[in-house]
Amino acid sequence: MADRTRRVGITDVARAAEVSLSTVSRVMNGNATVDPDLAARVRATAAELGYTASPLARSLVLGRTQTVAVVVPDLANPTFQAILRGISRAAGRDGYHVLIADSAEQVGEERLLAEETRRRTDGLILCAPRMPQPELAGLLPGLSPVVVVNRAPQDAAPVVAADYRTALRELVEHLISLGHRHLAYLAGVPGSASNAARLAALADARDAHPGLEIVELPSGVDFDSGAASVDAVLATGATGILAFNDLVAMGLLSSLADRGVRVPRQLSVAGFDDIPFARYTTPPLTSAAVPATELGERAWAALHARLTGGTAEPFTTLTPRVVLRASTAAAPS
């Protein structure tokens, strides 16, 4: 029955096994150059005393913590939750721990959280930082090694990002292939990078298809915004609707049902994000699934590479997977 009044340290083991500290240290670290018998004895007493080396002390002397920090803008956002999960599991597989910091959309806190958590860890993953580009550019060098998720390419850090532009483009092509020539886009927050990416996709599509008409309608990012857009949508006469995201699409779907408009017979509707409930709407929603978990895994891979002396791809892009469901069909003739 070991005395649990105090944590047992390497000194206790050394004394109990009648060897020096170094020998215990060597045994615990699997250093080969130790007499097998001695090693066995040390291991035995260590086990008996329930000894484990203090991670803190090891970190101090080794200069590494086996921990990385992740800063997210909002832990309530499913996308960041999924990214975090991807990072956490991938890092865990490589024997790393994850320290997490939620800036709760307080842009002013981002920098502090990043610097503070970085100091306690071996590296940092910055998820979709909200700070302006000049500030980010100035911050990154002091944070190295650091990986950025979902921002434009950076000089001072590898970036792993979802390609919203290509994804929306694929959604547009899908509607075109169904015979739609008159589309409407329900825009999200005007200033946001992801909305800009979507607008770029629409511009690409217009260039590629001269006969194509795409009306841009200001809307929002939630269910109510979509529901409120129904009149504007119907007024355009468009046959295919691209919603900023699935919530907007669901709101629209709901209002369309109230109006008696048949989807997809009269109108095709596509969402974005492929949230878990997109498959349960009436009709099930065509959408584009952002591979958030994989984004996290890739971010970890990039950081791990830099942590182990390797080098990471400066810019990794993951294209959301278009999921075709019953809310889109041939344009009415």
Next chain:
Amino acid sequence: MADRTRRVGITDVARAAEVSLSTVSRVMNGNATVDPDLAARVRATAAELGYTASPLARSLVLGRTQTVAVVVPDLANPTFQAILRGISRAAGRDGYHVLIADSAEQVGEERLLAEETRRRTDGLILCAPRMPQPELAGLLPGLSPVVVVNRAPQDAAPVVAADYRTALRELVEHLISLGHRHLAYLAGVPGSASNAARLAALADARDAHPGLEIVELPSGVDFDSGAASVDAVLATGATGILAFNDLVAMGLLSSLADRGVRVPRQLSVAGFDDIPFARYTTPPLTSAAVPATELGERAWAALHARLTGGTAEPFTTLTPRVVLRASTAAAPS
């Protein structure tokens, strides 16, 4: 222009300010007994050199890391995400960092993760641990200070838990008040604690209402389980259905619509959890909202109390809030 080739330590500051290490240390820690002028000079050089004390070294000497660990069974589960968010934000407000570990439902990993992360931190929050009670009871004493979320009361640690039993009971009473006397319950995983709590609620209700009939139907925890249960549900002749959770309820709703059964005119359906989309189903779903974020906040409060020498309530219970929507109405006459 500071030389960034190496991290600046307390020694550098001391030398630059021409004082001893101790003085710098005192100044940085706001120790009052320092000459104001000297303190100002030290602060200036520290700022100039961009010096911040190494959290690692401080932790080693102070014996605390200002960090706590959270072990969750599944980072993909919205409930644990919400609990984590509650913990993270509350801990952040108190100046603590959060180390996170996801056991990914590998029961065998739980113990190791708990012990390992606990050693790197000042305390631990164990979320809905899946391990059997004997193992948990044996593990907790060595993890102190530790707080457990969503388990039965423990001897060796404060527990913060949602009161599923009372919540389901309230849902039952709601249906009874609407005139329902014949109910059916779609059970989740047989062995789970939360299913047991629900069954206890049903037993309570039966005791309180002699005329009440409640049929228990094995089902599952997801949309498809609910959808598959439609025939069994209709066969019971019950007028009010209690689904294990919202997903099951949504699946049932979907199949009922296919069958042409009107909800809530012919049949009332209640879910559980109040997931974000419960309000968007057709009809919107009556449910019970588990206050997961608050659960996390309470868990933090309990741990923080023990971290600061205080004492925490041994068992805190939070009752989910019943949310009445259009999927439940008066029983058909």
Next chain:
DNA sequence: CTGTTAGCGCGTTCAA
């Protein structure tokens, strides 16, 4: 192969 010694970077006695 093993033990002794010197730090890792800091907070905190103890004298001065």
Next chain:
DNA sequence: TTGAACGCGCTAACAG
């Protein structure tokens, strides 16, 4: 009020 010395618990270089 300040500085010198010690120790937190451990690893690594250096002798033996």
